[in-house]
Amino acid sequence: MNPEIIRALIEQGLPGARADVRGDDGVHFEATVVAEAFRGKLPLARHRMVYATLGERMGGEIHALALKTMTPDEAGASA
Known part of the structure; x- marks a missing residue:
């Protein structure tokens, strides 16, 4: 499994979502x-x-996925 596949699955499953996935x-x-x-x-x-x-x-x-989830407003406030 690679981060790009996970990103695509999340974004397909949550329309309008933006995901940044990392993992080595x-x-x-x-x-x-x-x-x-x-x-x-x-x-x-x-x-x-x-x-x-x-x-x-x-x-x-x-095996493990650490998540940080935000609304667009929350993301803008933390930027």
Whole structure:
């Protein structure tokens, strides 16, 4: 598994989302995901939304995924 495939899966599964995914060893990754769909949702719900885009790959091909999830407004405030 590589970061680009994970990015594409997340962005396809969450329309309008932007994902930045990093990982050097092929099984441990970090992702920052910005999506309007996160508005009004708690962090756990946001993470579940991202995990849902990856399906069975989580815990298999993707051993670990550290997530930072934000709405576009939150991303703009931290920039």
